[in-house]
Amino acid sequence: MKPTIAQHYPGDSVLHRLDPRAKIVAVTVLAVALFTRDSFIALAVYAVAAAVGLALSRVPLSWFWRSLKPVIWLVAIAFLAQVAFAPGPSFAHFGPFHLSWRGLELAAYLSLRLVVLVLTGSLLTLTTSPVALTDGLAWLARPLRRLRVPTEELALMVTIALRFIPTLLVELEAIMRAQRARGADFSHGGLLRRARALVPVLIPLFIVSFRRADELALAMEARCYVPGVRRTRLHPLRASWGDVLVLVLAVGAVLTASLV
């Protein structure tokens, strides 16, 4: 009954073993660069980069499809909007809409760019466990500590929150099932009625969550957790030449894209 979060695909590929910091920086660089130059050739370079990443990650393509699915509507709408309202000489009319080659080109470009962006982003989330991701972000956010931002604590909070999402989902399922057995109905009636139907679920869920949080806080204290103290790590982040290589490749892709 363990719901898995679709975002991470456990594996042992080259990409999985990379330092999360290198992956975060590389993906950020690529994602930003993707939007700085409007040309099909540049887009092709990034698409190739993403495709190489896909192949290296050894993550089944269905998983990438899963992360694409939620945005496919967005892509479709963007495509249609561009096709319908784009400038340029038109070759066909449908009521208020007119099709132009320029519009089709723009629509294809923008949609493909969105797809490449999502695929590049999924490369990071699919090959990096949430904990490693948080660790990497916490490290990258370290300069903020000078501004007294408690980055370590924030990272811990995020890690704990991520850790408990599946637990809460199991809890939620159990409570909903129990209330359904008592005649609760979550799928009929108007919005208001459905919202009201959730009260018997949300109250127990809150109470269970708070109880759990209390217990976790006590357990952490019992195991000598002190906020704000410098901690060592079981798996310290260690950059290797592979990580440097990824950064070089990412920057290389950006340079290639901006030169062609």
Next chain:
Amino acid sequence: MSWAGRVVGRSDPQKLGAVEVAGPPRQPDGCLVEAEGLSFAYAEGDRRVVAAAGISLRLERASCTALLGPTGSGKSTLLFLLRGLLEPDSGAVRIDGLAPGDAAFTAAQRSVGVVFQQAERQLFAVSAREDVAFGPRQLGWGADAVSAAVTEALEVVGLPEDRFGDRHPYSLSGGEQRRLALAGVLAMRPRALLLDEPFVGLDPGARRDLAATVGRLRGGGRTILLATHDVDYAWALCDERIVLAEGRVMAAGPWSFDAEGVSVLTANRLRVPSLVELWQRLGRPAGEAPRTAAAAAEALL
């Protein structure tokens, strides 16, 4: 142990049996819930975890059956399947002779009450009375019927309304909370009651009170299926037992403590009830073992 499994308590069986959810007429044969070839697997990531592998069983009317099995043997899943909270991958459940697809099947399903593991977690209302009233109101009963059902259910579980009705559910003790959750199910006047590990996490006193409540309920003519791994309570309360392991029925029917009956328990991380073991060690027939310590004392002295 002063609680006696067979005691018919204050609740009047006639009264409990008389008011029923509008449902199909009783079938001539004694079977209320019948499962045939139930299979079910949970999807866990890309894996499938089998929780029921072709389970067939019959629960006779007004019987009290223990569903025994170690943790992870599929007891909870089976209860969900019997109540229709999970759809079986294959096989079917018949309730009162009705099959899924029959017009009155949903009503028949509703006449099967389930008390979940750690049922106190489902409490949400501001008072014990309100929480117990939730189910009957969902069934669309009128105010008088709801209030009568609430009073009766609270009485049966030993939380009389005049003392407990206005209490906030979370101000009750753990054992009282669990009995309140049980009342929430009883108020819907189920004909069959499926109890999922009702004794887990309670202190001995609370267990004893709960066992007394279950004892009263079985006197009320309800069909009870008690899923537990506490063999002592199972022995005290139930006439028959079903042993479940890895989603399969290993044994079903009246208790048996011959070599096979004992090994089906011990091989599945269970054990022989203490009083039965005592009788065996005394060289007496295990089948005549008493259900309670009081009965044992009476037999021995």
